[in-house]
Each structure stands twice: as C-alpha cells, then as structure tokens.
Amino acid sequence: MNKRNLFRSQGFTNAVSSISAICVGLLFGLVILFVSNSSQALQGLGIILKGGFSARARGVGQSLYYATPIIMTGLSIGFASKTGLFNIGASGQFIVGAFVAIFIGVKLQLPESLAWSHWIIALLCSMIAGGLWALIPGLFKAYLNVNEVISSIMMNYIGMYGVNYFVKLYVYDSLKALSQNVAETAVIPKWGLDHIFFNMTGNYKDTATINAGFYIAIAAAIVIYIVLNKTVFGYELKACGYNRFASKFAGINEKRSIVLSMVIAGMLSGLGGGLLYLCGANGRRIKVVDVIAPEGFNGIPVALLGLSNPIGIIFAALFVAHITMGGEYLQQLNYVPEIIDIIIAIIIYFSAFSLLLRNVISKLFRDRHVELVSDTGPAGKPGRFAGASAGLNDGVEKEDK
Amino acid sequence: METIIFLVQQTWFFSIPLLIVALGGMYSDRSGVTNIALDGIMIIGAFSSIFFINQMQDIMSGQPLLLLAVLVSVLSGMITSLFHAYASINLKSNQVISGTALNMFAPAFAIFTARMVQDNHVQQILFRNTFRIESVPVLGDIPIIGGFFFQNNYITTYIGFAVLAVAAIVLYKTKFGLRLRACGEHPHAADSVGINVYRMRYAGVLISGALAGLGGLVFVIPTSTNFNATVAGYGFLALAVLIFGQWKPIRILFAALFFGLMKTIASTYSGIPLLASLPVPSDIYKMVPYIATLIVLAFTSKTSQSPKASGIPYDKGGR
Numbered sequence: 001m002n003k004r005n006l007f008r009s010q011g012f013t014n015a016v017s018s019i020s021a022i023c024v025g026l027l028f029g030l031v032i033l034f035v036s037n038s039s040q041a042l043q044g045l046g047i048i049l050k051g052g053f054s055a056r057a058r059g060v061g062q063s064l065y066y067a068t069p070i071i072m073t074g075l076s077i078g079f080a081s082k083t084g085l086f087n088i089g090a091s092g093q094f095i096v097g098a099f100v101a102i103f104i105g106v107k108l109q110l111p112e113s114l115a116w117s118h119w120i121i122a123l124l125c126s127m128i129a130g131g132l133w134a135l136i137p138g139l140f141k142a143y144l145n146v147n148e149v150i151s152s153i154m155m156n157y158i159g160m161y162g163v164n165y166f167v168k169l170y171v172y173d174s175l176k177a178l179s180q181n182v183a184e185t186a187v188i189p190k191w192g193l194d195h196i197f198f199n200m201t202g203n204y205k206d207t208a209t210i211n212a213g214f215y216i217a218i219a220a221a222i223v224i225y226i227v228l229n230k231t232v233f234g235y236e237l238k239a240c241g242y243n244r245f246a247s248k249f250a251g252i253n254e255k256r257s258i259v260l261s262m263v264i265a266g267m268l269s270g271l272g273g274g275l276l277y278l279c280g281a282n283g284r285r286i287k288v289v290d291v292i293a294p295e296g297f298n299g300i301p302v303a304l305l306g307l308s309n310p311i312g313i314i315f316a317a318l319f320v321a322h323i324t325m326g327g328e329y330l331q332q333l334n335y336v337p338e339i340i341d342i343i344i345a346i347i348i349y350f351s352a353f354s355l356l357l358r359n360v361i362s363k364l365f366r367d368r369h370v371e372l373v374s375d376t377g378p379a380g381k382p383g384r385f386a387g388a389s390a391g392l393n394d395g396v397e398k399e400d401k
Numbered sequence: 402m403e404t405i406i407f408l409v410q411q412t413w414f415f416s417i418p419l420l421i422v423a424l425g426g427m428y429s430d431r432s433g434v435t436n437i438a439l440d441g442i443m444i445i446g447a448f449s450s451i452f453f454i455n456q457m458q459d460i461m462s463g464q465p466l467l468l469l470a471v472l473v474s475v476l477s478g479m480i481t482s483l484f485h486a487y488a489s490i491n492l493k494s495n496q497v498i499s500g501t502a503l504n505m506f507a508p509a510f511a512i513f514t515a516r517m518v519q520d521n522h523v524q525q526i527l528f529r530n531t532f533r534i535e536s537v538p539v540l541g542d543i544p545i546i547g548g549f550f551f552q553n554n555y556i557t558t559y560i561g562f563a564v565l566a567v568a569a570i571v572l573y574k575t576k577f578g579l580r581l582r583a584c585g586e587h588p589h590a591a592d593s594v595g596i597n598v599y600r601m602r603y604a605g606v607l608i609s610g611a612l613a614g615l616g617g618l619v620f621v622i623p624t625s626t627n628f629n630a631t632v633a634g635y636g637f638l639a640l641a642v643l644i645f646g647q648w649k650p651i652r653i654l655f656a657a658l659f660f661g662l663m664k665t666i667a668s669t670y671s672g673i674p675l676l677a678s679l680p681v682p683s684d685i686y687k688m689v690p691y692i693a694t695l696i697v698l699a700f701t702s703k704t705s706q707s708p709k710a711s712g713i714p715y716d717k718g719g720r
Binding site for chain 1: 484488489492494495497498499501502503504505506508509510512513516517634637638640641644645682684685687688690691692694695698699702703704705707
C-alpha cells in the first residue's frame, strides 16, 4: 500500500480523530491533576499513561482481564447500533449471563470424562441467557412497537434484582457476602497466558487473573466483523437499521432482523458476563448490591470510541482498561481515581468534534471532490434513537456531483 | 386509611422527581434533541445544590434555604446542559455521544470535587433536613385531602405541580410551544417560516437541563440525609417515564404517578399489613415497578409516536 492510499483510507481518518480526542482528554486530565495537586501532576499523568505496566507483567494481565468484559459489552452496543438499535440494556444481559455462568459453574456435576467441557457449557449458557434477556426487548420492539431503550432499562433493573435474589438463594457465600467460587473445572483455562502475565515475589509466582476469555473476546470481535461486513445476513441487519421501511419494501423480514439483532447483542453481553466471572480465586465475584452492573454502561464509551467498528472496539476497550488501571495506581499519590472517568468522559465528548476534525483531515489528504458528510441516520420516519444510534457509525463517503 | 395516606405521601417522594425530570426531557425531545444526559445533569444539580445547603446550613435553614438551593440546582443544570446543546446543535454530532459523556462525567466530577473540597475528604455530602412541612396551615386540616397533599410534604412537591401546569400551558397554548413542537417534528418546515431552529433547540435543551438539575435536588431531599454522587438511575427512569408518557405532559404525570406508586409499594411493603404477611422476598417486590411498566407498555405502545425529528441534528443545507 502506498503512502497516499494510507492517508486516504477512512480507517486512518477515523483513527486520527479518535487519537486527537484522546490527546485532548489527557490534556484536560493533566489540568485537573494540576488543579488538585500541582506538585505531583506530571508524575500522576505518567502513572495514568503507564496503566497496568506500573505493576509489570501482572498489572498488564489485570488490565487485559478488565478489558475482556468491556470488549464484549462494547461489541454488543456497537453491533446493535450498526443495526439501528440502542442497546442500553447491556448491563442486564451482562449480569444475567454472569449469574447463569456462575450457577452452572457451581452446581453442574459432570462425569470425569466430560469435566473438560464444564467451562464451555457454562459460557454457552451465559450466552444463551444474555440472548434470551435481550429477546424480550427485541420482540417488544418488533411486534409491539415498544421503544427498545425503555424496555431495556426496565430489563436492566429486573435483571439486577432477579440476580441478587437468585445469588442469595443458590450460590451465596454469606461469609464474604459474594457469590461462591466456581468449581475448578468451570474456571476458564489460561492457555499459556499464565506464563506471560505473572510477577515473581521471591519464590512466589503472582499470576494475573487473565485467562483464555481474552482470546474468546477477540475472536468474538472478529466474528462480528465478518458477520457485519462480509455476509448477506449482516447486510440485511444493517439495512434494517438504516431504514426499516425500505428494507421491508426490499423483501427483508424486518421484524425478524430486529429481534435477531437484539438477541445477538444480548448474547455478546451475556458472554461478557461469563468471561468475567468464570475465573480463579483472585477474580471477580457478584456483589449483592442494588447497583446496575457498570460493565454494561462502560460499553457505551467503548463503542463510541471504537466508532462501533469491532476492531476499533478492541482497541478502545484496551485503552479504557489501560488508563482505568492507571487510575488505580494513581491512588498512591493521593489522587482520586474518578479522575479517569472524567478523562474518559472528556475524550468521548471531544469525539463529538470528530466530524469537524475528520472533514479537516480529509481536506488535507483527500481529493477535493470527495467529502465526508455526516450520517444522520434513517431518513423519513426514524424510530426514536434510531437516528442517534445509526449516527454512532462512521461518516459516509459521498461523491459530489 | 392511615396506610393509604402514608402511601400517597410516600408516592410524592418518588413520583415528583420523575415528573420534573421527564417534563424536562419532554422539552428537549420536542425541540428535536434527544437528551439521554438527564441522569448526569440530575447528579450535577443535586451535587451543587446539596453542597450549597451543606455550606449555608449554619447561617440559614428551612424554606428560604431550600428555595435558594432550588435556584442553584436549576442554574447548574442549565450550565451542564449547555455542553450537550453545543455538541448536538452546533457541532451536529450524534446526540448519544455528548449524553453519554455527561452521564459519565457527572458522578466522577461529584466524587472528585467532594473529596477535594471537603475537609474530611469523603465523597458523601451531609445535610440537615430542615425542610419538611409538617402540615400546611389551614389546608393541612382538611380531612383526607389534607393528609394526601398538605401534610408531611416538601415545598418541592408543589414546585413539581407548578412545573407540570406551566408545561401543559406552554406546550399547547403559547407561540413558543408551537414553535418548539414544530422544530421537533419538521425543522425544515419550521425554518422555512422564519423560526430559528437552533435557538428553539437551545431553549429546549436548556429548559431540560434546568428541570433535570432541579429534579436531582428534589430526589435527594426527602429520601436521604446525604448525597453520595448518585441519583439511583432516576435519570434513566425519567427517560422511561417520558416515553411511557408519550411526550405529553398529562400522560407523563400519570406515568410518573404509576411508577412512583409501584416504587412506593416496593419499598414500603413491610409497612403495609396485607403485603407484609405474604411470603414474598423483598427483591421480588423491588422488581414489581419495572415488570408492571413493561406490561403496561406492551399494551399501550402500538400507536406510539415520538417527535419525528428527535435525535437528528438539524442541518440547514440538508434535505
């Protein structure tokens, strides 16, 4: 590929606009650090940028472990928005998937010969559970015209309270007030990652929580990329998101497409729950508190930063996880870790400027008559948020006449 | 009777914030800008006004302090919503982006500032509740109605009803309301008859910011004695109430009351003899408002009509 082609590619302009938003966000972060404690501000920024690397290999492993669920929820929200739906219900699908994975991880008794498949069964079930949880908003949207945003918000709360109830009923460790550890066979294997991400303290090998779940998340992103961009099925789903009525006219079963989009998005979130919670002793457990799972909402900035592109979402999730880990280490300088959320929020806000910026970049590198225009979503009679969510996608190239 | 009066009084505490915030969202949506930042703006409004009360409560107390806090919450809400307005109107960006950014920014900002500014470096902001009205003079003595509306209440409840009345009149009986609705339905048509779409949309978003900020304060005052950087997802629930209420003021009132009543039953069922005797665990009760809303929605949404242009940036040169 020659240099000119690289600059002309849309991926390049998108990446540049995201990276400049990140720079602005970090700059604001530095200002905030200066305001709160000027003497250590630069050191603080260094810690944020170092992220997981502050704790060497184990720290990096931890940030990859943290990235795994938000890759999945980011994919879920990104996929739904490519198909014209705003999946704000990723939290509910995530926590329901997590519970089902833990339930099977704790309760399922397999004969010796089948024990190897325990974690696979648990993951598959978490996926199905997430999909079923999203099926309800999908059906409601397609057949009853219920806005998917409102039904998903309701499903978030129902899922949260339901999971709290069932955790306390079936898999509760009342000493720690957390969900129980899953069986050894239900822990996702490491597949060699424990040989990379560990720290030696004397003779003790301190291994990071990361496991093959990370590979699975990457694989899921690639599968979604292929489905969306290389298959007729993906094309139909996208067409439906772009204009439901035109798709119907073109012979696509638009109701089926809406339901399937929602279910696939739910499966991704549910799988994310399984991937996070099927881990060894030092990993996460479900806390029984009346708070909606934050991983679902964190998927929204990841999807936005990754421009709803599955590959972009991987990098966005890695970045968010990286600086979130940095925020944890920032506490040693007496800074408040919430500063990271502020930085991410500012990055997201400035990515709103990206259209402006993309036009500037395209003017710098592109032929004059090719221009990026804003994608304002389905014309005609859009559903609420349909325009907004379609707008999550990249700008669309248009040739001037 | 005691129980019913108690239920009604509690229902206000849950319904009024939802009502105010959903009405705020209505102005924004009707002008053509989807405001999913309601939750974040509520948090900022609650944070700044509760912090104001925290600082001023040694000097003053009671209703004057609360009214000043109301002003603070309204102002801070408007300022916050300016960011959303600028991104989604001037920059024509996707309206979910700035909404998400604000929702993420608000709790982080509240925690960060509280821990930086307060001497004890904790994120909770404490306040003394000196605002409860035991009984409104004269009106509180009316049998039944006095119990429902004028005892054990807060001045914010009446502000909520005032907001509702103003919203119903403004939206349907004034020039401004007509123009606002036109901008949300067909901005190009509105533009062609000389309405400044950008200005109307700014007005819509600013009003929604003011009301969301107010809603944050109204939510925290009766239900707690400290502010912990959260409004328990009420901004998202208000969004649900707004859709449930079909973007119409009176229907929003009923949606908010319905949801508030369900929520009250869920949180006070142990005080209701009939429900307390049933062998149903508390988590199931907590689910009831959400399940009930879903069921009602399933039966009422077939003819749902959102403002047509909501969520779509207005471009003068567009078709």
